[in-house]
Amino acid sequence: MDFRLTPEHQMIRESAYKFGQTEIVPGLTERDREGKSDRAILDKMGQAGLLGVSIPAKYGGTDTDYISLGIVCEELERADTSARVVMSVHSGLHCMTLLQWGTEEQKMRWLPKLATGERIGAFGLTEPNAGSDASNLKTTARRDGDHYILNGQKAWISLSDYADQFLVITRLVDSDAKAPYAAFIVERTLEGFSSRPIKGKLGVRAGNTGEIFFDNVRVPKDCMLGEEGDGFKVAMSALDHGRYTVGAGAVGIITACLDASVKYANERTVQGEAIGKKQLVQQMIASMVKGRDVGRLLYYQVGWMKNEGLRHTRECSMCKWVNCEAAFDAAHKAVEIHGAYGFSDEFPVERYFRNSRGAMIYEGTHEIHTLMQAEYELGYRSDKPLKHTLPAWPLEAELTNAR
Amino acid sequence: MKILVPLKRVIDPYAKVKPLGDGSGLDLSGIKFDINPFDEIAVEEAVRMKEKDGSHEIIVVSIGTSDSEEQLRKALAIGADRAILIETEHIYDSLGIAHELEAVVRAESPDLVLMGKQATDDDNNQAGQMLAARLGWPQATFASKVEAAGTRLQVTRETDSGEEVLELPLPSLVTADLRLNEPRYIALPGIIKARSKPLEKRPASVMSSPKTRTVRYDAPPARAAGRKVSSVDELVAALQEKGAL
Numbered sequence: 001m002d003f004r005l006t007p008e009h010q011m012i013r014e015s016a017y018k019f020g021q022t023e024i025v026p027g028l029t030e031r032d033r034e035g036k037s038d039r040a041i042l043d044k045m046g047q048a049g050l051l052g053v054s055i056p057a058k059y060g061g062t063d064t065d066y067i068s069l070g071i072v073c074e075e076l077e078r079a080d081t082s083a084r085v086v087m088s089v090h091s092g093l094h095c096m097t098l099l100q101w102g103t104e105e106q107k108m109r110w111l112p113k114l115a116t117g118e119r120i121g122a123f124g125l126t127e128p129n130a131g132s133d134a135s136n137l138k139t140t141a142r143r144d145g146d147h148y149i150l151n152g153q154k155a156w157i158s159l160s161d162y163a164d165q166f167l168v169i170t171r172l173v174d175s176d177a178k179a180p181y182a183a184f185i186v187e188r189t190l191e192g193f194s195s196r197p198i199k200g201k202l203g204v205r206a207g208n209t210g211e212i213f214f215d216n217v218r219v220p221k222d223c224m225l226g227e228e229g230d231g232f233k234v235a236m237s238a239l240d241h242g243r244y245t246v247g248a249g250a251v252g253i254i255t256a257c258l259d260a261s262v263k264y265a266n267e268r269t270v271q272g273e274a275i276g277k278k279q280l281v282q283q284m285i286a287s288m289v290k291g292r293d294v295g296r297l298l299y300y301q302v303g304w305m306k307n308e309g310l311r312h313t314r315e316c317s318m319c320k321w322v323n324c325e326a327a328f329d330a331a332h333k334a335v336e337i338h339g340a341y342g343f344s345d346e347f348p349v350e351r352y353f354r355n356s357r358g359a360m361i362y363e364g365t366h367e368i369h370t371l372m373q374a375e376y377e378l379g380y381r382s383d384k385p386l387k388h389t390l391p392a393w394p395l396e397a398e399l400t401n402a403r
Numbered sequence: 404m405k406i407l408v409p410l411k412r413v414i415d416p417y418a419k420v421k422p423l424g425d426g427s428g429l430d431l432s433g434i435k436f437d438i439n440p441f442d443e444i445a446v447e448e449a450v451r452m453k454e455k456d457g458s459h460e461i462i463v464v465s466i467g468t469s470d471s472e473e474q475l476r477k478a479l480a481i482g483a484d485r486a487i488l489i490e491t492e493h494i495y496d497s498l499g500i501a502h503e504l505e506a507v508v509r510a511e512s513p514d515l516v517l518m519g520k521q522a523t524d525d526d527n528n529q530a531g532q533m534l535a536a537r538l539g540w541p542q543a544t545f546a547s548k549v550e551a552a553g554t555r556l557q558v559t560r561e562t563d564s565g566e567e568v569l570e571l572p573l574p575s576l577v578t579a580d581l582r583l584n585e586p587r588y589i590a591l592p593g594i595i596k597a598r599s600k601p602l603e604k605r606p607a608s609v610m611s612s613p614k615t616r617t618v619r620y621d622a623p624p625a626r627a628a629g630r631k632v633s634s635v636d637e638l639v640a641a642l643q644e645k646g647a648l
Contacts, residue, residue, distance in 0.1 A: 049590045
């Protein structure tokens, strides 16, 4: 067992950290306060190669392993959750799922442009009345010759106004498939597609979130990922990737809480000594350190399982569940340490507190993950082999060609 | 133009280092290393020059153990074309480094040697000047701006009395000051390209005996607590008492 990160991982960490501090943090307080997202950041992420992380070189990506994706998420969320969310929906939910389920033709068609950020991908599963009970989808797809006609709407879609294409999960109408669901790559330019931003969010205010609508959208049948009946499995695979990015990102929030709290605890004095000398403050710092270090081990493990091509739904759920709770707890403690200053956006910790709450809802609420973990242990849930698994890293072809 | 950038592996300048109990060295457990920040500025400047005019070749060179490969690889990721590691465990002082680099310069015949003005570990600020002297080359130290003008170089230097602009023929040597540029964050494709860029190992050729010797390492003395005064009058009196006024 080798826990060391490679020098390349360390360079990627440093690069993503510097990107966050240089390109995300300036002007962030204002963007967050005003609920404004900045489209230009997506272009900069593309130029920095971040949007192609963990996509094989064969498809125009950076050919880094899956642990690198987690590291990028951690360092970007250390700057702001809105930047990590881009990685979650574009890289995790969209690109990794396309890499797992796409035909060779589909991968060659879309991944090279997604890898450079020329196109942005997003994900549409959640609906106004289908969140944790995702099987209750109302968005429909009906076969019509060489097309499927999509109708319905999706809610809480990150990058709804910026993405060029969406991985959309629908219910199939008039289909013989055993599980009546299908997954499609839907391009924004198709007639009948529209989007609308959601305002007034508690957190991730510098990020774009909204609703997308399908009004008789004709999607070519070669845009289906998997086959009729695979839709739900595709969605669950997507969550294996999305949850990984969220779980890794949560460690970034904890690190950011520690960055702010350690500095503050060493500078702020009460009764002639730094508050860091007070045991109750030390207890909170220790708890954050625990969350960060345990959290890293959890996401490194999931990244390693992805590298090895192993099924990791259970471990990924654990990583997301534990890390997001730890991040919210760390942010709560960071506010506590900052006292009244923690209640103002003069310091960043109130933003961490608001942002970390959302991750306990999306990509499986913490209740869902609690149930999943219990069900695995009790023998009520098990993971069956999938038709398509995420390719192990490095790809065999690249082993022979590039190394 | 061919640019040679010597770089040094140093303790992360933000790390807190402590001397070993017996003063024989530093406690390096858990300490991170990085490219000397002034050298990273030199690498960045070379890459910017190349980006302006694709004709440059950038060679980075480091002297030390195989640990320095990490820093050379990083320089390749920033945009250098190839790297040379002079692999040795020999202990050098600044003059020894200048000797060793002189051999590399004579073998590679660059038009420009661009390096940090000093390393953040020992802060000697000597190797660049000594190397220029050994080579008999013109030098411009503490550069805050470097502009190539045909076969000449215009360098703005930061001096105590203000900015000084020098024009140098090539080949010449320039040392980088802090304000020369702000190094970029490395784009991921750069990191991946660095995997396949050449990194050549050569044995040390000079290994001159150091003329200086490290006797022992000690932590700087702890600062004594200050004294608080409650008024300007009391401050003035306290300063007079110390003979400072």
